[in-house]
Amino acid sequence: MSLSAALFSLLLTTTLLIFMQNLVIDAACSDCFVSSQATYYPNSDEHGTDVGACGFGSFGATINGGDVSAASNLYRDGLGCGACYQVRCTNSAYCSDKGVTIVITDQGSGPGTDFILSKRAFSHMAQTSDAAATLLAYGVVDIQYRRVSCSYPYKNITIKIHEGSSNPNYLAFVIEYQQGKRDITAVQLCETQNFVCKLLSRSFGTVWTVNSPPSGPLSVRMLFSDEDGEDTWVVPVNNIPADWKAGESYDSGVQVNQ
Incomplete structure (x- = not known):
């Protein structure tokens, strides 16, 4: 085999390995975080709203302790109603690593945002109550999110x-x-x-x-x-x-x- 043929074979093998590695990464990325922004309902109380595009009614305001959210693209014409997401803001000075788990109960969007959280959920992204007050003052924050399993212990459908x-x-x-x-x-x-x-x-x-x-x-x-x-x-x-x-x-x- 000539030197040029050997180099071509090595290049082809390397490219194939990189391609296969990327396929593995893509396959595993159902659990990967996606970058976006989030805001909150400015005129709501700590919980969600009794009137929402999902049709949950009062259940949608208090489910998951009130850690709920409206979604824009993730609403998916109603298919996304009831889905759970881990949402965490990215400012390390104020935001916790874990963030908050929310349930989609409504449809809505702000400028560049995927989520409009309840005040309770928005605050739960923070490390402390003082940090939560700072986040609320920002109004819109950078976030990362991923879909996670919903959990309702001792509850049937x-x-x-x-x-x-x-x-x-x-x-x-x-x-x-x-x-x-x-x-x-x-x-x-x-x-x-x-x-x-x-x-x-x-x-x-x-x-x-x-x-x-x-x-x-x-x-x-x-x-x-x-x-x-x-x-x-x-x-x-x-x-x-x-x-x-x-x-x-x-x-x-x-x-x-x-």
Whole structure:
């Protein structure tokens, strides 16, 4: 082999190794931090808002202790509702390394920001209460974020019947306490007696609706999808009772932890 051929072979091998290394890095980067900016709701109290684009209502204000946020691109037409993110600001003089874990409950954006946090969540990025006051005075801060698993100890996935529902004419519900970091991409409503299922429509956010719902006890089947394209149907242990009522919550009896 000539010297030029040997050099070409070495260069080709090195390029291939670098390419493969980059593939490994990209594959592992589902856990990598992304740089952005965050602000907070200036006119809110410490918690989130009772009115949000996800349709959570008062649940969206107090879930996760009130460490919640609106999102812009991460809202994903409602698919991102209920997703959890670790958010940490980058100023080492004021910000903790851990930051805060938030739940997406609303849609919104400020100039160049991915998150509009509750005041409580914004403050929890700081090292101390004095540092939190400084962060709040800044209003907008540089951050890093990544998606993480949601965790609701001792809670099963819960079906909350939306207040606008009317038995037996119209059924709308919200899925609450979803753990893990997969998305619910489809929902079916099934008659438990003959197991005929109907694919529901996402009305907005995390509100699923059906006109003229079937009578009798109902089962809600949920399709969980991860970022690798793996889909899994989850069928609750418990049913929605035939005499369901607007505003009531029903424990599904199951939880998804990944």
